[in-house]
Amino acid sequence: METIFHNLSIGLDAALTLTNITWVFIGGLMGTIIGMLPGLGPATGVAILIPISYGMNPTTALITMAAIYYGAMFGGSRASIMINTPGDASAIVSCFDGYPMTKNGEAGKALAISAIASFIGGIIGMIFLIFLTMPVANAALKFGPAEMFSLMIFALTATVTLSQGNMLKGFIAMAFGFMLSTIGIDPPTGILRFTFVPELQDSIDFLVAMIGLYAVAEVFKNYGNLETHYSIDSKTIGRVWVPWEDFKKTIKPILRSSPLGFLIGVLPGMGGTVATFVSYALEKTLSKNPEKFGKGAIEGLAAPEAANNASSCGAFVPLLTLGIPGSGTTAVMLGALMMLGVRPGPILFQMHPEIAWGVIASMIIGNIMLVLINLPLAVPLVQLLKIPQRIMLPLILGMAFMGTYFLNYSSFDFILVSVFALAGYLFWKLEIPIPPLVLALILGGTTEQSFRNAMTISGNDVMFFLEKPISLTLLLLAALSVAFSLYKQKRAAAKS
Amino acid sequence: MTKNEISGLLAITISSIYIFATLRLPETAMGDNVGPKLFPLLAGCLAFLCGLILLIKDKKLDKSKKEIFHLGLREQKDLYVKIALTICLGIAYGFVLVPLGYVISTAIFMLCITRLINGKRWLENLLISLTFPVITYIVFAILLGLSLPRGLLSFLPF
Amino acid sequence: MKGSFKKMLALVLISAFVLSVAGLASAAWKPTRPIEIVAPAGPGGGWDTLARVVKKALEEEKLVDQPIIVTNMPGGGGATGWTYLKGKKGKGEYLAVNSSLILLNNLLGKSKLTFKDFTVLANLQAEWETIAVKSDAPYSDLKSFFEALKANPGDMPIGVGPTLGNDDHIQFLMLAKKYGVDPATVKFVVYPETAAGQIPALLGGHIKAITISLGETLEQVKAGNLKLLGISSPERLNILPDVPTYKEQGVDLVFPHWRGIMAAPGLSEEQIAFWNETLKKMVESKTWKESLKNLGWDQFYQNADEYKAYLEDQEKEIKDLLSKVGLIK
Known part of the structure; x- marks a missing residue:
């Protein structure tokens, strides 16, 4: 215990220089702005900074990158809340209740609670990272392909059950997502699946799909009412704060979602997206008024925000203990660190304690700094809602296409975005839920690969998934969540 | 037609084409024992089945209860x-x-x-x-x- | 008709322009516009890193007067970026990084492009291949490992990434072949996220060995989590003096995973000479050597002529190999 505090103080010493704090501020602000643009998420944000970090010493570079990472996550949910356009996959869930809150004239409150919940989630995640890194890292190794597959199935069914009353459509959306995810080169065999044009060989980037399905489709939805703008009560604009009675409602969800988010974030390749969906589904199940979810329930926004930030701490566990990136962003950070001559790995804590603990300390500082940036920033941001739609929509379209180009540097993606936008609009008209599609598209590759790897290892034995206790539990949870929703649906039908 | 019927038909059409395309994927010399076809087949069948159920469920409904859906191409x-x-x-x-x-x-x-x-x-x-x-x-x-x-x-x- | 006339006119104009410029500039050629290095992959990978290291070294050592821009063009295992380069015929300011994938993709039928479609300039760096097992595994060398594999292939899944038919996979097949293991019996478990998936799976005991490039395992070896059964380098490496090469263990196999740089097709003698000289200066520079050291990469320099000969040689060798292990007919 004492050594931990001693080490942390080394870290804080390394992190708390004037240069570093300046960079945390610049990085956090840049990250927030980048994160607000559709498609530009934490990974791009960090990648952009790599050239700037050449001249820095490793600690400063890492700290700045951590700040950008956090900033982009904060920024991603800003756009979700204000214009229903998630900046990144992990901000999709923030749309569910954040955007309805804006429509109810509570944009200021929504922005504030998202910043506060993110902050608390980040701090809890940090505490876990400091005290539990080693045991959690070892436990995560137990996750083989069978467990991974079952976790995916659980996360996906939980998302499907969110589309209540419409579970069949949810499953259809999920199947569509899986189908889209199989387009491209099949890694194990190298054959091309469903690639009608060569550009599809590298499979469809889920962010391209997201920009189309959310950002551009949202523009289409607004074509009907171009002259209106959001009802903003001039009183609520000034008050970017959360009243105590509202905050009280979010305490338990935040405290539940943070550890959950951290643990999911530790698993390689899972990251914030799954954490946000699972925590939202959990809160909706536990809530006394689940019918308020999706209509501007403040706890429905707080929970995923906390889970997302906590999971980003979790993603650092494999990076710091194994030198293995747990998410796209930490992968970019690993590359950047190597350019600077630092190779994170199991011995990073011994070899370069000032760097390893400097990262942890800088994440704490970054978190505090971002709340300080984001709460006041919300005031001018809310003012942006005053811009009339007829000016705002072209700018959103321009940003959406530019963001698309930065994803893969491919203008072919413009065509995909346009097609997805049409699909998104049509699905909206037909009331087919989009989230299961996007999540299945994101997780499809891993789901299929872990299924095939499990089958290879077990010699084509399906029972393999039921013989492993963790895998069995997750599959049972998935089945239960479907059964529970069906039961609730039946009961609701019987009542009416 | 209702929204559910249209969605069902959409799912059935898309998944049929997809399953057809899956069955036509080439055999490979190199690879794992599961192969590249099984997972797409499962996904395609899931969409097909759900679409079918959705279609049948709404077909059974009384005419009076049906909410006919139209895009309103002309009005808008x-x-x-x-x-x-x-x-x-x-x-x-x-x-x-x-x-x-x-x-x-x-x-x-x-x-x-x-x-x-x-x-x-x-x-x-x-x-x-x-x-x-x-x-x-x-x-x-x-x-x-x-x-x-x-x-x-x-x-x-x- | 109209189109071809326009093309003709363009050709005439371009050749007139080229002639006049060439006349003015006499024999020595120099880049006259910003230099573009194509990294045919997204940011963060080996190709992107190499392109950025080249940019850094050329700029910091002031070896070129023009600014350098790195363009990321991922897709088709390099095909997208290389196709773009192919379209810049005769323009000496357009470069792209490459690797053995340019040979492999073509031989495996994944792509029509070969190195012959470009002007190859230099081979730059190499990483070596290895086979890693958990440090408490009961094998100490290749022989004991492959004997165990031969006896019981069903219980020994092998991790490979990101795809079958890459360098990592092929080196394993070659070793298996030499030790008399039937490649068809080996259970290959594929990890598209490469080391990020393979190493935790190996440490967690879900697979028994991984075939991977050396750099990705170094930290785990230093920490005592993994041990290496051999290296594909010609001699032992300074950083790992205890790990024997494949050659020492009686397998005649030296297998570099190299990366180099090439230019648009149809460059003139003067243009090739310029890059030959500039790149030679670059690989001898301090900035370059330092970057390589930081990344754990080995220098693997060959000038344009040597590189071209090497590629022709490698193409034959890999083709021979692929048909031996049954990946092509």
């Missing part, structure tokens, strides 16, 4: 024309981006889009469509070093 012609034009513009933008370069193609795209959305307020339109590409190019390509196609302007040193 304006809206759908705008959506169609935006999609066409987006695709065209993709084709000219590399040959013309980011700044020029974006300016043209934005001019068309603002004309579509903002109407004939030409001064505003011009202002938006000129400043947007220039500012974003300066910020992202010059200051942040991301690569954007330079196209016709590639003789410039930045």
